[in-house]
Every structure is written in structure tokens, then in C-alpha cells.
Amino acid sequence: MSKVSMSNIIVVRDLTKNFPQGEETLFILRGVQLDVEAGATVSIMGQSGSGKTALLNILGGLDDFDGGSVVVGGEELQGLSEAALSVFRRKKAGFIFQFHYLLKDFTALENVMMPAYIGGMKKKAALEKARALLSDMRLDARIGHYPSQLSGGERQRVAVARSMINDPDVILADEPTGNLDPEHSAVVSELLYANAEKWGKSLLVVTHDKTVAQRAQFRYQLSEGVLKREGTAAVGTSSEGTGKET
Numbered sequence: 450m451s452k453v454s455m456s457n458i459i460v461v462r463d464l465t466k467n468f469p470q471g472e473e474t475l476f477i478l479r480g481v482q483l484d485v486e487a488g489a490t491v492s493i494m495g496q497s498g499s500g501k502t503a504l505l506n507i508l509g510g511l512d513d514f515d516g517g518s519v520v521v522g523g524e525e526l527q528g529l530s531e532a533a534l535s536v537f538r539r540k541k542a543g544f545i546f547q548f549h550y551l552l553k554d555f556t557a558l559e560n561v562m563m564p565a566y567i568g569g570m571k572k573k574a575a576l577e578k579a580r581a582l583l584s585d586m587r588l589d590a591r592i593g594h595y596p597s598q599l600s601g602g603e604r605q606r607v608a609v610a611r612s613m614i615n616d617p618d619v620i621l622a623d624e625p626t627g628n629l630d631p632e633h634s635a636v637v638s639e640l641l642y643a644n645a646e647k648w649g650k651s652l653l654v655v656t657h658d659k660t661v662a663q664r665a666q667f668r669y670q671l672s673e674g675v676l677k678r679e680g681t682a683a684v685g686t687s688s689e690g691t692g693k694e695t
């Protein structure tokens with residue numbers, strides 16, 4: 450039995466996720482175990498189609514799952530209503546995707562403030578917080594720019610700042626540098642990790658880029674439906690096992 454520490458911000462046990470595919474069923478996640486301490490940085494690599502996005506979407510309350518238990522920021526996600534999940538997403542999870550999804554008619558500053566507005570933060574507080582986050586992302590000179598006036602790397606840095614505005618427990622980044630050349634990728638990656646650490650956020654980064662993955666404190670591979678610590682056997686495998694570890 451693996452211990453569950455109270456300080457763990459993410460606790461996943463025996464997580465399974467299936468997708469119906471015509472007459473068949475795809476068993477994508479087949480017993481994922483994961484513990485993430487508050488403030489820890491984690492990277493997940495894995496082949497295309499291995500279920501990385503499925504896992505992040507479940508952790509962020511964007512998608513449901515078939516079996517097991519997922520506790521994020523003290524909240525068990527299984528059985529939460531759609532309304533409760535919506536609150537959970539707004540308060541506890543910050544998302545960064547491969548595509549920035551910035552609103553084109555709003556400036557960098559307004560884009561970062563947006564989730565705070567929606568969450569009911571006072572305008573002055575939201576403004577100050579957004580400015581501080583953009584400054585931490587080294588975008589002081591870009592806060593009045595519209596997305597079309599920013600480089601790809603700068604847009605992703607705005608997206609990182611936006612992910613942190615509501616003070617989430619976890620930042621979930623799905624291929625955050627997947628669209629960038631190596632140079633911009635390195636800058637975005639370093640700022641993402643450094644600021645997650647500065648603001649005390651737990652960070653999960655899904656990436657194809659070994660350099661980006663190496664920067665994390667804890668590194669995993671998602672393979673055959675289970676998470677494996679890099680260079681080790683399957684993590685926290687229960688007695689019935691998955692039959693996959695070597």
C-alpha cells in the first residue's frame with residue numbers, strides 16, 4: 450500500500466480511462482498512480498496517443514474517468530457535479546495548451562486579467578496581479594500588445610501568466626512549447642518552471658521535448674496506460690499489478 454501524504458496536492462489511485470471506438474473499447478489509462486507534493490514540478494513524456502492529454506484533462510476536471518480516484522487540492526473529482534467541476538477548474542487548476550487560446554481583441558494584460566474577472570476578483574487587484582505575473586514572465590514591455598503583435602513565445606508566456614492569475618493549486622501544461630522553435634521553447638520552459646517555483650505552484654508538464662522534461666524535479670513516462678518514474682519500474686503498483694512493469 451502506498452502512503453497518502455496530506456501535503457500531496459495531487460493523489461491519483463488506480464485511474465482508468467476508456468474510449469469507446471466503434472464496437473471496441475480503447476483502454477487508454479490502465480491504472481495510473483501519481484502523487485505530487487505541493488510545489489513540486491513534474492514532467493510526463495510518452496508516445497503520441499499514449500493518453501497524456503487524457504490524463505491532464507482528467508486532473509484538471511475537463512474530462513471524466515472510468516475508475517479509480519483522483520484528488521486534486523483536497524477535492525475528490527469522482528462524482529462532482531458539472532457546476533462543482535466548473536468551480537474546481539476556475540479555482541484550483543491553471544491550464545496551458547499547445548495553442549495559446551488568447552482572445553485576439555484583448556491585450557496581453559486584459560487576457561491575463563480575464564479569468565480573474567470571471568472569478569469575481571476586484572478590478573484593481575486583478576490588474577496588479579496580472580501586471581506582476583506578466584513582469585515575472587518578462588513581458589513588462591508587451592502588456593498593451595494584442596496577440597497578433599506578439600511572437601509565438603511571447604503569446605505562450607502570456608498564457609503562462611494567465612494560468613496563474615486565480616492562484617490555482619496546480620498548473621497543467623499540455624505541450625506548452627510544442628509550437629515553438631528550440632530557442633523560444635527554452636525561454637518559455639525556463640520561465641514556466643521558474644515562476645511555478647516562485648509562486649509555489651505544483652506544475653505538470655506534458656512534453657515531447659527532453660530538455661523541457663529534464664527541468665522537472667520528477668520525471669515520468671506514460672507507457673501502456675501506466676506512469677513510470679523515469680528509469681524505474683511502474684510507480685506504486687498495487688498487488689494486482691498491471692502486468693506491464695519489468
Ligand SMILES: Nc1ncnc2c1ncn2[C@@H]1O[C@H](COP(=O)(O)OP(=O)(O)O)[C@@H](O)[C@H]1O
Nearest residue numbers: 468469477495496497498499500501502503504
Ligand atoms: N474523445 C475521444 N474519443 C475517442 N478516443 C479518444 C478521445 N480522446 C482521445 N482518444 C484516444 O485516446 C488515445 C489517447 O489520446 P491522447 O490523450 O490525446 O494522447 P496523447 O496526448 O498522449 O497524444 C488516442 O488513441 C486517442 O485517439
Ligand SMILES: [Mg+2]
Nearest residue numbers: 501502503623
Ligand atoms: Mg496530447
